[in-house]
Amino acid sequence: MKAPIKRTKTDQYTFFENVWAVVRLVPKGRVTTYGAIARYLGTAGAARMVGYAMNAAHGQNPPVPAHRVLNRNGLLTGKHHFGSSDAMQVLLESEEIFVKNDAVNQFVTLFWDPNIELQ
DNA sequence: GAGGTGACTGCGA
DNA sequence: CTCGCAGCCACCT
Numbered sequence: 027m028k029a030p031i032k033r034t035k036t037d038q039y040t041f042f043e044n045v046w047a048v049v050r051l052v053p054k055g056r057v058t059t060y061g062a063i064a065r066y067l068g069t070a071g072a073a074r075m076v077g078y079a080m081n082a083a084h085g086q087n088p089p090v091p092a093h094r095v096l097n098r099n100g101l102l103t104g105k106h107h108f109g110s111s112d113a114m115q116v117l118l119e120s121e122e123i124f125v126k127n128d129a130v131n132q133f134v135t136l137f138w139d140p141n142i143e144l145q
Numbered sequence: 146g147a148g149g150t151g152a153c154t155g156c157g158a
Numbered sequence: 159c160t161c162g163c164a165g166c167c168a169c170c171t
Contacts (some may be wrong), residue, residue: 041168060153064166071166077152078169097153104152 041067045079046086048140052094055121056138057130059098066140080104093117100133 039047048063060076069075076095083090084107093114097103102125105114115125124131 064153069167071154072168073153074151074166075153075168078150078167080152082169083152092152095152098155102152107152 041069041072041075042079042082045076046083046090049080049083049090049092049095050088051140051144052091052138055123055136057094057096057100057118057123057133057136058138058140059096059100061098062137062139062141063095066144077104081107091117094121094123094138096130096133100130100137102128102130 044067045063048066049058052058060073061070063076064070064073080090080092080095083092092104093102093108095104102114102118105111105128108114108117115128118125118130123136130136
């Protein structure tokens, strides 16, 4: 099923909320990337905005599993935005996603692309 | 209404 | 291989 796509803030949902909706669809134990989310929302070049949305994802209800969102190399680029610099890794490892040197093991295998999975 | 910002990405040097 | 640069676009001030 597709996430509720609304492009502008004149609609009910903002771009941020769409990002959060997609992130919540990421299955436990899987990860995705900023670029994949941006493409899925129809704004392929807006990967930075996805990260920007994550910045605003704190304190959202329901919670946004932002730790499942990595950059295209599977690196935990946003970990410093969590409470502590290792909070993100701890969350991932609690889902059996193991991290080494800020990179997710078997990233390619665990990668969950909404463009493919939500077709 | 204009300008600044960014948890990114791809390409060229 | 590593490093830098420019494009990207919704949000906020």
